[in-house]
Amino acid sequence: MGNQAEASLWWNSATHPTFTPGELHRPWDVVIIGGGFSGMWTAHHLLNSSPDLAIAILEAHEVGSGASGRNGGWASALYPIDDATLAKRVSAQSISDLHSELEKSVDEIGEFAQQSEEDVAFIKSGSLTVARSSAQFKRIKSGLLPRESVLDQDKTNLRIRMSDTVGASFNPDCATINPTQLVVALAKSLAKRGVHIFENTYADISSVGSVSVKGKSVESKYVVRATEAYHEKNREQIPIYSLMIATEPLPDEFWKKYGLEARETFHENRHLVTYAQRTSDNRIAMGGRGAPYRWGSARSNKSEQHAKIHQQLRETAIQWFPDLKNYSFTHAWGGAVAIKRDWAPYLHWNGHFGAFGGYVGDGVSLSYLAANSMADLILGKNSVRASLPYVGWKSAKWEPEPLRWLGVNLGIKLSELADIEEKLTKRPSLLGKLIEKLL
Numbered sequence: 001m002g003n004q005a006e007a008s009l010w011w012n013s014a015t016h017p018t019f020t021p022g023e024l025h026r027p028w029d030v031v032i033i034g035g036g037f038s039g040m041w042t043a044h045h046l047l048n049s050s051p052d053l054a055i056a057i058l059e060a061h062e063v064g065s066g067a068s069g070r071n072g073g074w075a076s077a078l079y080p081i082d083d084a085t086l087a088k089r090v091s092a093q094s095i096s097d098l099h100s101e102l103e104k105s106v107d108e109i110g111e112f113a114q115q116s117e118e119d120v121a122f123i124k125s126g127s128l129t130v131a132r133s134s135a136q137f138k139r140i141k142s143g144l145l146p147r148e149s150v151l152d153q154d155k156t157n158l159r160i161r162m163s164d165t166v167g168a169s170f171n172p173d174c175a176t177i178n179p180t181q182l183v184v185a186l187a188k189s190l191a192k193r194g195v196h197i198f199e200n201t202y203a204d205i206s207s208v209g210s211v212s213v214k215g216k217s218v219e220s221k222y223v224v225r226a227t228e229a230y231h232e233k234n235r236e237q238i239p240i241y242s243l244m245i246a247t248e249p250l251p252d253e254f255w256k257k258y259g260l261e262a263r264e265t266f267h268e269n270r271h272l273v274t275y276a277q278r279t280s281d282n283r284i285a286m287g288g289r290g291a292p293y294r295w296g297s298a299r300s301n302k303s304e305q306h307a308k309i310h311q312q313l314r315e316t317a318i319q320w321f322p323d324l325k326n327y328s329f330t331h332a333w334g335g336a337v338a339i340k341r342d343w344a345p346y347l348h349w350n351g352h353f354g355a356f357g358g359y360v361g362d363g364v365s366l367s368y369l370a371a372n373s374m375a376d377l378i379l380g381k382n383s384v385r386a387s388l389p390y391v392g393w394k395s396a397k398w399e400p401e402p403l404r405w406l407g408v409n410l411g412i413k414l415s416e417l418a419d420i421e422e423k424l425t426k427r428p429s430l431l432g433k434l435i436e437k438l439l
């Protein structure tokens, strides 16, 4: 598979750096497989403590060509599973540490962005979950996170004026970024600090962390697998496709009418996930799920360019902001997120080999934090980060086919139906509750 990031708005607006990594077959301290945020932040955190380490990053295509260079640009402090589920396995202290470390991570990404010469367009203005029906608003109020506040209709309208807005919740712990520019900033900074970045270098990794490239082994004291949704298909995780569209830059009169002056990230509180931002060049970049899961956890370019889902996204954007019918949609792309059976992120480390991921759709900040944990474990630091809930987390395997195909696609369909049910009955969807149980 080639570099499918090229269709994305972000990829198109960035100048990709070139690297001169030198000889691959020499002894390394750390070899990292995967040049996305997880892999590159691992190198960044390692160097912060041990600047002399010999580190190689092996990337099958170009750095950032996975999910990192083409996501929705929400750098949030969200975690894919809720506290009640975490509390069944880890202490209250560990959960509280997780949230404060995630909040800190958003700010640290901001500090990095600020010091960089690239235009990462980081702005921490929080995030809005908008209700466009009383049923959606009821669900917002009953599912509020500790640092979130409820905005009534008037207060919501001060920030965003989607059609049919009833109210919203506001989460302060989210920033908007241009993800490809963050990739470029990070990769350039690593190359400057002496990290050897090998692009177009596919690595074979065994389950115990032996690495080879084109059949020749690569020697390293430590090995990190940071391949997220591109990890070989098996029952450990599934790839679920998230698709995105972007408009042309929109004029001042559009923004005067609809708000988002502070560039908060935003979405509608539907069951089928949506997410959006006002970009630094005044477009709307918006994404959502709904593309079908493919048999056997197969990854496919067809899933990234699913015409029906892209069209649904455009229609949703026009429902939110009716004037969008007068403007062009210029980009349509997609990518995969990795999901474990219990939707929990993981980090495994055995003293030589580490692997992490399973961030669902929250990997922008979470990969920064998980990479920080990985670096601490490699360096033998006994830190809070080295024992956060995802460290050593074990999930059950996904069901064998055809159960997996049936179950996952049923879940996607039910989410769509739950939104229709809510529209018709004007009450929180019963199907939605069923989905929660299924998940």
Ligand SMILES: Cc1cc2nc3c(=O)[nH]c(=O)nc-3n(C[C@H](O)[C@H](O)[C@H](O)COP(=O)(O)OP(=O)(O)OC[C@H]3O[C@@H](n4cnc5c(N)ncnc54)[C@H](O)[C@@H]3O)c2cc1C
Residues within 6 Å of the ligand: 033, 034, 035, 036, 037, 038, 039, 058, 059, 060, 061, 062, 063, 064, 065, 066, 067, 068, 069, 070, 071, 072, 073, 074, 075, 076, 201, 202, 203, 204, 205, 226, 227, 228, 229, 230, 231, 242, 243, 244, 275, 287, 334, 335, 336, 337, 357, 359, 360, 361, 362, 363, 364, 365, 366, 367
């Ligand atoms: C469309 C979309 C929208 C999203 N929106 C958001 C969002 O708004 N906010 C958020 O928090 N998260 C979002 N996510 C998720 C987030 O982007 C990811 O969780 C995060 O980027 C994962 O980073 P990573 O480095 O772990 O994985 P990736 O960026 O996918 O990097 C993995 C890399 O490993 C390489 N690789 C794989 N196998 C090999 C091999 N054998 N040898 C060498 N290289 C290999 C791949 O080429 C790839 O570059 C979104 C994801 C998608 C797809």
